[in-house]
Amino acid sequence: MIVIGYLGIGKTTAAKTYNGVIDLGTDAFWDYGKRPDGWNVYYCKIATQLSKDGNIVFVNPNSAIQRKLIENNMDDTIAVYPSAALQNEWIQKMERKYVLSKSNSDLGKLERVKKCFTKDILKMSKLPIHKIEFSTPRYDLMLEIVQFVSLHQNDFRGAKNVGIFKGSVDELFETYYTCGNAAEFTPTY
Numbered sequence: 623m624i625v626i627g628y629l630g631i632g633k634t635t636a637a638k639t640y641n642g643v644i645d646l647g648t649d650a651f652w653d654y655g656k657r658p659d660g661w662n663v664y665y666c667k668i669a670t671q672l673s674k675d676g677n678i679v680f681v682n683p684n685s686a687i688q689r690k691l692i693e694n695n696m697d698d699t700i701a702v703y704p705s706a707a708l709q710n711e712w713i714q715k716m717e718r719k720y721v722l723s724k725s726n727s728d729l730g731k732l733e734r735v736k737k738c739f740t741k742d743i744l745k746m747s748k749l750p751i752h753k754i755e756f757s758t759p760r761y762d763l764m765l766e767i768v769q770f771v772s773l774h775q776n777d778f779r780g781a782k783n784v785g786i787f788k789g790s791v792d793e794l795f796e797t798y799y800t801c802g803n804a805a806e807f808t809p810t811y
Contacts, residue, residue: 623678623698623700623702623748623767624670624671624679624693624781624811625679625680625681626683626699626700626751627680627702627703627731628683628704628743628746629716629731629734629742630715630716630735631756632721634659635761636680642677643678643680643764644674646672646679646682647682648665648682648684649727651664651665662684662686662689662690665687666687666690666694669681672764683703683742683746688746689731690797692749692750692751696751698751699751700752700753700767700770701753702748702754702756703742703746703754703756704743705756705757706743707757708738708756708759710767712735712759713732713735713736714730714734716731716732719731720732724735752777754766754770762799
């Protein structure tokens, strides 16, 4: 399964917490301050192969990546993003993240969220794939994904690359509850 995750949604935390979950960053696809032509093709091929190998792969919400995944008709791809109403909370969240890390990467993400949040969320909401939109800044990302897939399992039955979702819904919940802790959440589907 491939998850297009908005900035700050929890991709890195989930990858550090759960086996079989990968946060496929884009930093390696910069060369002397710019991305080479066709970088998104290779990025998506890597994401697809990691998914076929049974992983949940979180990918960057970059438009070039979104277009390539849609073009490849990835039937196991979902988008996860905050509600447009969470703009102020999201900016504050990204500011806190940058203050703690002082990394150029987090500064770039903070600047992107400040400048493009509304436009980015609108674009993600119009993607022709399944979507999870968070209406609250408090959620458990992996629980939300597991519950979403269980609710829409018929849509994912024909998917070629469903990662850990190959088993039954009961196995999904068992995997989730033995690997991590559930937090308070309010799903919006």
